[in-house]
Structure formats: C-alpha cells, structure tokens
Amino acid sequence: MSIEYFTIGALAKKVGKTTRTLRFYEEKSLIEPAKRTQGGYRLYSHDSLVRLQWIEQLQDMGFSIKDIQNFVSQVSDIKHPPSKMVHISQVYVQRLKETQEEISRLREQEKELQASLAMLDSCQTCTSISDHTACRSCMEITKKQQNRLKIPDLLQPLLG
Amino acid sequence: MSIEYFTIGALAKKVGKTTRTLRFYEEKSLIEPAKRTQGGYRLYSHDSLVRLQWIEQLQDMGFSIKDIQNFVSQVSDIKHPPSKMVHISQVYVQRLKETQEEISRLREQEKELQASLAMLDSCQTCTSISDHTACRSCMEITKKQQNRLKIPDLLQPLLG
DNA sequence: TCAAACCCTAACGTTGACGTTAAGGTTAAG
C-alpha cells in the first residue's frame, strides 16, 4: 500500500485553511511537504495534516506563530526526553498564567461596563418622556456618577 | 482668574502619554487644542485633560480608537438627548456582550491548558528517574491522550 | 542674546498573520 499524497489545495481544504497560509507556515518552518512533483508542486503526506491540526490547536490555546516556532526549536534542542517534558510543562504553565491574567483583565472590563450600564438605567425613565426638558433624573446625575459613566463630555450637554 | 493652558509636553506628562499619542488622537479628531501660540505651539485647556482620561477609560473598557470615533460622531448626530442615552446604552451593551464572549473563549483556553497540564503531570515521575529508557509512563500514553496534549509530533520521538 | 529644552510637520517603520495581485508554469480530463 503506497502512501497517499495531497496537493496544497487539497490539504488546505482538508484543514480549512488557505494555500497562502500553508505556504506561510512553511516560510516559518512549521510544516514542509513530503516531496515535490517534477513540476515543483508540493506534495504533503498525512503527517502534515496532523501537524497542521496541532498548530491550530496551539493557536486556539493562545500561542502565536512565533511562540510555536520557539516551542518547536527549544524542545528539539533538548536531548533528554524527560527534560523535554519538563520544558513543555513550563511553557504550558506560562501560557496558562497569561491566559488567566487576560481573563482577570477582561473581568475588570466587564465590571466597568456593568457599572456604567447600571448608572445609565437611571436615565431610561427619561426616554419615555416626550418632553425631555422636563426630565429631571438626567439633571440629577452627580459628578461622581458622571465619572463612573466614563462619558462626562458626552453627558455635559445633557447636564447643562 | 485666567484659564490655565498646557503645552503638549506638559499635558502628555499629566496623562502619562507621549506627545505623539496626543497628536495622533488629534489626527483622529478625538481631541483638539484650545488654541495655539504665535509660533504654532498647541495649548490645551483642562477639558483636554478630562477628555484624554475619558479616552483612556474607554480603551480600558475595550473600545478601539475607531470605536471611540464612531461613538462620538454617532452620539453627536443624535439630537434628542434621551435618544443619545439610549444609543450610549446600546453601545455599552454590545461591548459588554463582546467582552463576555472573549471571556468565555479564554476560559476554554484555560480548560484546554489545564487538561493538557494534568496529562503532562503523569510524566513528571519520569523526570526523577535518571535512566529515562526505563521510563514506562511516557510509553504508555495513549493515542487519545496524545491528542489531548496537543503535541503529538513532539511526543512522537518520546513514544518511539 | 544665546543655548537648552521644547515644539512643529511630514512621513516612513513596527508587529502578526496572513490577503492579494502579478506573471507565469503544470496537470488531468476530455
């Protein structure tokens, strides 16, 4: 049973990426065709497919292309297999830390937005009043609340 | 009591940004000096300082410069004050939604990383063995586990 | 009045992960 090869277009379709992306990864030394045709067409084996899926998974875990490049070269530089595993663990731990930091940053964002929205809710009664000059609640927003809204200058015209 | 003005450098220092950044914001129509000196130096009033803090806060909430541009122009296009408030709320709600989506994406990342690390832990016993050829646990990682590790080809040499 | 410190505009550079022509060669089907 002979090995099955894919052209770049066929492989691209299989992994849901463009041919440009596959060539780009090759430039970055992340993949390489098993061989070429006489005319120079890239021919990939199943290994490349696996490798591409692996790259995608690492990207999904937040690793950049450069991270993956470093990862590959560093691990292959380490000769002692158990040391490889230790290094891999360290890289994952570091990534996990960064992901968690990003999460807490976003949770801060979330809180700010929710607080601002809660503040804006007190203005919503206003919207049901056709004559907004009679709207008092907007006028009663304090300086401190304005700051909370993060839109002081936009509120300024409303606040007179 | 006359108004106090700041040069671009003084204002930049106050808000912890570079002069380039302030000029960049001006290009984007986000701020503008109150006036200029004879020689063309920008002179800013206290308003610009407030506005810059506001911009920073919006950025901290995840709005891009372009978002802020749109935000400003859209809100100023709306004439009816209560409608302004409604629009502001909508923009905040949309942003909150995006932030929350981002958070759940990152929580997925976190889970993937933690699962992979848990898997790698089973290899850590190995590292305390000097003769790694005697290490069995690495050899016993199943195909399914390999996939979970997201590093099948890096493990390949370890697995023989 | 003179020099250090500051400011001006204009415009090209940076980073990441590809997208998009341009100009042509190769393959496979009919």
Added chain:
DNA sequence: CTTAACCTTAACGTCAACGTTAGGGTTTGA
C-alpha cells in the same frame, strides 16, 4: 492536444496604535 483548474515564486497590501527619525522653528531662563 487543448484548456480549465490548479500550482509556482515574488512581493506589495492590510489593520491598530502609535514609535521613530528628519529637518527644522520657538520659548524661556540666565
């Protein structure tokens, strides 16, 4: 044998938010 569909390399384009020269003018304090 032709031709549509596919492939090749090379190289410039994209977006965000500024950074970084380059080549000058302006202020201000001694």
